[in-house]
Each structure stands twice: as structure tokens, then as C-alpha cells.
Amino acid sequence: MSSSIPHFLRLADVPPQALEALIQRAIVLKRAPEPTHRPLTGQTLAMVFAKSSTRTRVSFEAAMAQLGGHAIFLSPRDTQLGRGEPVEDTARVLSSMCNAIMVRNDSQAQQEAMAAVSSVPVINALSEQCHPCQLLADIQTIVEHRGSVRGVTVAWVGDGNNVCHSWLEAARVFDFQLRVATPEGFEPDAAWLDVAGDCAQLVRAPAQAVEGAQVVVTDVWASMGQEAEQEARTAAFAGYCVDNALMRRAAADAIFLHCLPAHRGEEVTADVIDGPQSRVWQEAENRLHAQKALLEALLAPPGTTGAVTLDG
């Protein structure tokens, strides 16, 4: 592995100042789109999706097209990955033909193994461990709403899952307080809690997490790959639904976020996700803008106007 190749397998792969700059760049790209800004002309992104996706696939593909490049959708069903070709061999080949590799699968370790042999950047588009691209869009949404995320209190209610892990990482990087409320046995992994350090607090009761918070976030109770646990999880998460009674405990100007897809009537009620405090559609759209900022930073030629440099 060439250590000079920038990968984006977790937020910490990019220096904090560069992450802040990416958020600002995403806001600029959204406010003032320039159709002639096509710094990725001739470049190709290989998108390996071992799990389903709507937002991530469309936002990466649209981002590449808008920046002048091209994206190729690859699923295990249609590639040799599904017939057992090692991920490292796949990464070697893809990196000899494409300018970056995006991966969504259930193994952070496999993504790291791909990055280790890839001659181009590897981007984590969700693993069982984390979802860093989602957090770029989520932080952008908070910054658009409040001007800054620094010092804000965010309440995570529900499963201590991959998205929660990236929220923990974001709390440390962007300097906000994250209160995480999960049922017993569904806490985030200790390693990710350690990353957040004193920026995170683990509580049991959703009401305790949400009290006075400026942002309330949740996610599905059964993530992709956990379908067989759906029934047991539905029982375990009773009392962890974000409803209007819970939202009333948050700050008066609090917003509600959810990475989507959502299950109305499970982790969130319809009147919250479809109500005035919800910013989920803005959050979903921001996947496009945040990833344009990321792709530009990773792939645009040096000196590209506006592009963020990732070396801090």
C-alpha cells in the first residue's frame, strides 16, 4: 500500500480542518452549482455495492456525472466477487482501470484490505462498523441550520450501530456533545465510544438523551443483514421510538435527522419524520453535495478552483 494515497474509510482518515473545509465546500457547491465545473472529466469511480442502496448509489453516480466523470455500479451478483474472487484481487484490478473505488459491504476489515492494495482512493460507503459519508451530509445539514455544529448537543436514540459509530467519531472531530440512548445490549462498540471520549455520554432513557438537545437522530432498529433479528429487536427497542412527546423535550428549535430508509411507526413516528422539525430530505440531498466535495478533494487535479486539499 502506498501511504500517500488518501482513503476515506472513516472520518479520521481526513484531518479535522479538511473535514471542516469539506462541509463548507459542500455548502458552496450546493448554493452555486457551476455546470462548467467539471474537474473529474475522464475519471471513473468503481462502485462496489454488496448491500442495497438508494441514496448512496444515486448520490455518488450523480456526483461523478455532475463533476464531469463517470461511475460504474458493481454488485457481487454480477461480478466475480459473488463467485469468490478475493476482494484484494478485485481492488488491484479496479484500481488499474478506475480513479477511485467506493465500497459498501459488511466488512470494514475487507475495505481496509482493499485500500491496502489499491493504487487509488477507496471510499467507505457503509460497513458494519461505520458510515462516514453519511456524517458529512449530516454535519452539513446541521451547519446549514445553525451556522455551526460546535458546542451543539445531539441526541442519538436507538441502536448503537454503524451510523451511531460515525456520529461518535464526528462528535470528537467537530467538537459537539453526543448523548446516546440505547436499550441494554445495543450500546455502540467500546472502541468507538473511546474515540468520542468526553464528547459522548451513554444513557439508558431516551428522555435523558433528548432533554434540551438541538438535534435528535435515530436509525432503523434492524440494519441490513439483521433482518432475522427484526422481531426480537422490535421488542427490545419498545420505548425508543422518536415521537412528538420525546421531541417536546428537545430544544424548541431542535431538528430531527435520520439517514433513511426509515420505518414509520418503529424508530420514528410519521408525525415527527413528516413534521416541521424534520430535516431528513435536506439531509438526504446533502449526500450529493458532500460527496461532490469529497470526490473533488480526492480526485480533482491539483490547483482545481475551490477544491479542498486533504493533507490538512
Ligand code: CP
Ligand atoms: N442513508 C443511506 O446510506 O441510504 P441508502 O442505503 O439508500 O444508500
Ligand code: NVA
Ligand atoms: N444502519 C443502517 C443504515 C442504512 C443506511 C444499515 O446498516 O442498514
